[in-house]
Amino acid sequence: MKISYNWLKEYVNIKLAPDKLAQALTMAGLSVDSVKPYGQDHIFEIEITANRPDWLSVIGVAREVAALTGGKLKIPSNPKIKRGPSEFGIKVKVEERGLCQRYTARIIRNVKVGESPAWLKARIEALGLRSVNNIVDITNFCLFETGEPMHAFDLDKIEGPEIIVRKALQGEKITLIEGTEKVLDKSMLVIADCKKTLAIAGVMGALNTEVTYSTKNILLEAASFDQVSVRRTSRKLAISTESSYRFERRVDIENIVYSSDRALGLIMQTASGAPGAFIDIGAKDIKRKTIDLRIDRVNRLLGTDISAASIRKIVASLGMDIKASSKRSLKLEVPNFRSDLKSEVDVIEEIARLYGYDKIPVTLPGVVDQPIRMDRQMALRNRTRECLVALGADEIVTYSLLSRSAIISSGAAVDSLVSIANPLTIEQEAMRLSLVPGMLNTMLWNINRKIKDLKLFEIGNIYFKKEDKFGEKRHLAIAITGQNFTGWAGGSADVGLFELKGMVETLLSELGVEAVDFLAAKDGSFSQAECAQVLINGEPVGVMGRVSSDVLRRFDIKDKVYLFEADLDAVLKDAGAAKHFTELSKYPSVYRDISILAAKNTLHRDLISAMKAAGGPILKDVGLIDRYEGKQIPEGKQSLTYRLEYRDPSGTLVEKDVLHVHGRVLSELEAKFGAKLR
Numbered sequence: 215m216k217i218s219y220n221w222l223k224e225y226v227n228i229k230l231a232p233d234k235l236a237q238a239l240t241m242a243g244l245s246v247d248s249v250k251p252y253g254q255d256h257i258f259e260i261e262i263t264a265n266r267p268d269w270l271s272v273i274g275v276a277r278e279v280a281a282l283t284g285g286k287l288k289i290p291s292n293p294k295i296k297r298g299p300s301e302f303g304i305k306v307k308v309e310e311r312g313l314c315q316r317y318t319a320r321i322i323r324n325v326k327v328g329e330s331p332a333w334l335k336a337r338i339e340a341l342g343l344r345s346v347n348n349i350v351d352i353t354n355f356c357l358f359e360t361g362e363p364m365h366a367f368d369l370d371k372i373e374g375p376e377i378i379v380r381k382a383l384q385g386e387k388i389t390l391i392e393g394t395e396k397v398l399d400k401s402m403l404v405i406a407d408c409k410k411t412l413a414i415a416g417v418m419g420a421l422n423t424e425v426t427y428s429t430k431n432i433l434l435e436a437a438s439f440d441q442v443s444v445r446r447t448s449r450k451l452a453i454s455t456e457s458s459y460r461f462e463r464r465v466d467i468e469n470i471v472y473s474s475d476r477a478l479g480l481i482m483q484t485a486s487g488a489p490g491a492f493i494d495i496g497a498k499d500i501k502r503k504t505i506d507l508r509i510d511r512v513n514r515l516l517g518t519d520i521s522a523a524s525i526r527k528i529v530a531s532l533g534m535d536i537k538a539s540s541k542r543s544l545k546l547e548v549p550n551f552r553s554d555l556k557s558e559v560d561v562i563e564e565i566a567r568l569y570g571y572d573k574i575p576v577t578l579p580g581v582v583d584q585p586i587r588m589d590r591q592m593a594l595r596n597r598t599r600e601c602l603v604a605l606g607a608d609e610i611v612t613y614s615l616l617s618r619s620a621i622i623s624s625g626a627a628v629d630s631l632v633s634i635a636n637p638l639t640i641e642q643e644a645m646r647l648s649l650v651p652g653m654l655n656t657m658l659w660n661i662n663r664k665i666k667d668l669k670l671f672e673i674g675n676i677y678f679k680k681e682d683k684f685g686e687k688r689h690l691a692i693a694i695t696g697q698n699f700t701g702w703a704g705g706s707a708d709v710g711l712f713e714l715k716g717m718v719e720t721l722l723s724e725l726g727v728e729a730v731d732f733l734a735a736k737d738g739s740f741s742q743a744e745c746a747q748v749l750i751n752g753e754p755v756g757v758m759g760r761v762s763s764d765v766l767r768r769f770d771i772k773d774k775v776y777l778f779e780a781d782l783d784a785v786l787k788d789a790g791a792a793k794h795f796t797e798l799s800k801y802p803s804v805y806r807d808i809s810i811l812a813a814k815n816t817l818h819r820d821l822i823s824a825m826k827a828a829g830g831p832i833l834k835d836v837g838l839i840d841r842y843e844g845k846q847i848p849e850g851k852q853s854l855t856y857r858l859e860y861r862d863p864s865g866t867l868v869e870k871d872v873l874h875v876h877g878r879v880l881s882e883l884e885a886k887f888g889a890k891l892r
Contacts, residue, residue: 216341217275219249219256225276227285232256238282242567244269252340265554267463271361274551281531281568290359292475295482295489304369304433305376308495313403313440314379314415315497316467318474321369321490322481323431325349331484349425349432352480354456362436362465362473363457365413367423369431374408377433379415386411389421390453402447403439416444416461417453434481436474438467438496446636466551467500500550504537505561507544512562517577520569528568529561594725594786595673598690601724605717607669607692612652614675615642623768624650625739630678645677649691649779650739654761654769657695666773667696669717673782690756690782692717695775711744714758714776718748726790731819732758739765740777748780750788756780803834803861804872808880810889811851814843818854821887825858828882829875832867835859853892 219232228235236246236258245261260275268274273289280287303321308314330351338345338354345351353364382398388411389395396414398404403415413419416439425432444461448454471494481487507529509522526536529546534555538545548555555561566574588596599609617640622628632645646652649672660668671692678685694714697706715732722730727750735747737757745759758778766775812821818838825836840855847853858879860872883889 215260215262215270217258217260217272218252218337218340219258220254221272221337221340222276222279225273225288225290226280226283228279228283229285230283232258235279239275239278241571242278242282244275244278255340257340264463267460267465267553268361268551270460270463272359274361277533281528284531290476292472292479295475295478303491304372306379306493306495307376308379310379310381310403311496313443315438315440316470317379317437317495318435318470318493319377320434320474320478320492321431322434322478322487323369323490325430325432325481325485325487327425327427327429327485334484347425347427348484349429349481352477352484353434355480356473356477357456357460360469360473360476361460362469363416363460364434364436364473364477365419365457366425367412367419367433367435368425368429369433370429371423372407372412372433373410376408377412378406378408379437380404380406382411388414390414390418391421391424392418393421396451396453399450401443402450403443405435414447414451414453415439417448417451417458418455432481432487434474434477436470436477438465438470449636449638464553467497468550502550503548503556505546505548505555505558507546507558507561509542509544511558512565515559515562516566516569516574518569518574520565524569525565528565531568532564534561591783591786594789595782597725598673598721598782598786601721602671602692602717605669605720607671607694607717610653610656610670610672611674612649612656612672613642614646614677616644616646616651617641618644620651620655621647623765624648624654625737625762625765626650630680632677632679632684647678648676649674649689650761650777653691653693653777654765654771654775657693657775658769658771661695661771661773667698669694688782689779690785691777691779693775693777695773708774709776711746711758711760711776714778715746718758718778722750722785725786726793727785727788728790729788735759738762744776748778750785753784755784799861799863801862801864801866803859804867806858806860806872806876807839807855808858808876808883809840809853809855809892810883811847811853811892812883812887812889814850814852816852816887816889821854821856821883821889824882824886825856825879828879829858829860830878832860832862832871832875833858833879834861 222228230238232249236249240246246258247261248259250257262269269278277287279285306317306319308317327347327349330345330348334348334351334355335345338351341358343354349366353366357363381400382402382404384400386398387395388398404411405413405415410422411420412423439461441462441464444458448458448462478489482489509525512525513519522541526539526544529544530536533549533552535547536544537547546561603609615634621631621644626647631647634643637643653670653672656670657668671690673688673690675686676689692714694709696709698709698713699706719730729751731749732746733749735745735757736742737745737759739762740757740759741762745757747754748756748758756779759776761775761777822836826833837857838854839857842853860867860875880891
């Protein structure tokens, strides 16, 4: 937001130069991004936080300056204006009281619409607005001065006996002052007469009642519209105005009449006119919040020794009324424009701001023993991260909000999709159903920057809807692409499914997860030839494989990507948190290789399971070292070579013991699978 330095000086005595004032405001939390000369003036570009709508006005910033510098605040007073006839002439009907808490309207007759005086032009043009005419310029001037948006209608263009604050009709059209036509829906609040729509409430007025040089009588509107309603309407119609910006953050309902009176006084000053009737509908007396502030609590929390008198002075400068006080506490009444002050700690934060963060002494916190061990799930997630980093993977964090098209492109079924009713952008219109879209987008970003050898993982929540109930689960995704460095002698080779499988097996082993199986599976997101379901104790927990070419094409990725995604909470449920020491064997191992011919559809895990069962306690490990299909292999067969490790923990094995067990293994393979030695 832009603020004029000279304009501020009209409301508070400022002795600081513009750059010094900007520094003081920034140190107090009102961030001034820049100070630019503008003729004999300086314009402050200020970043306003969403919780401080009171700063969206010159008076609001002047109040802050007065509190910081000790200067006297001089808010313009309205002259006593004699109200016009009690008969309003036009009935005002507010149908949506929940979306319009307070609505005021006043008639001003016989105005002389013309060019604005030089001082008024200078004020609004300094803040980046163009001068239209004296009436419109005054409403803009008051918006910046008081923070209350107002709108002036040409009274003679309003048709029928009443103005209605209502929901728009589905498909209703309106041509705005700027000349664009918008199609409305029934979620939007509008101001209308009996025949047409006059304005989109809180956003912009219609062209059909615009104040022009031929206007003689005006109706001046000042109101309070619902924050969420204005924000939703503004986003749907892709319109952002100074008015909607303020309504979205909340306007002070107690400030409405003052602002309307202020505009009336300026209109009479610059455009003549006679004040007519005034109507005020809705909440008028707002009960103010009270907060009990303990003096010792202020100093204990801040680590300071601020006197009670200084605390009283600070809270009073912020516009809070002290309703009762003692040596130990104050009872404060919070003004309505400070909607962010809800509890004692909020007031303490304000005291810290104005006292000066730089005056608060630096102290080292005391060392407190941790009486509670880290939560088991958190400890296991940390171990998961450590293991994957040790395997050469980098952790990523992606957005939970995605575009619907990205989610569909990943192959996910959208029947359980959680959509956002009022997304900020098209890229944030739904909650992710999977970590796959974010992972693939990250890979694409890196690949486009010539980083093609990637090992990435992410731990994050996914979101879904089931039977009108919403849920979330914590998932783990691992993805690899590019080449895998195998050593100086072996060089590099393209990564494949078994590199990913090895990472998954290593991780599960590190977590102490047992009874892990990999079964061939079909999944729309993966290639049918390279896809497996991961099971723990017979229960599916995830899927892994080569991402299908269709999915990669939709993400504009030309390289092969291998990906694993699992329900991490289901995986960690079976994790063994404890580590157990196993003594190294004192006796050597004996290795024997077996080369067999087996049917192509014979599963590797079934062969391993049969060999371990037949080998008994002395068969410690079985590993596949070669697989071959070719001219010398019969049709429908595959050649498999396994290396078996035998070891007896009670003594050194002799040849006859190994031959006996080895023969039993061969017999089991032949009997169960029809396997033959090559």
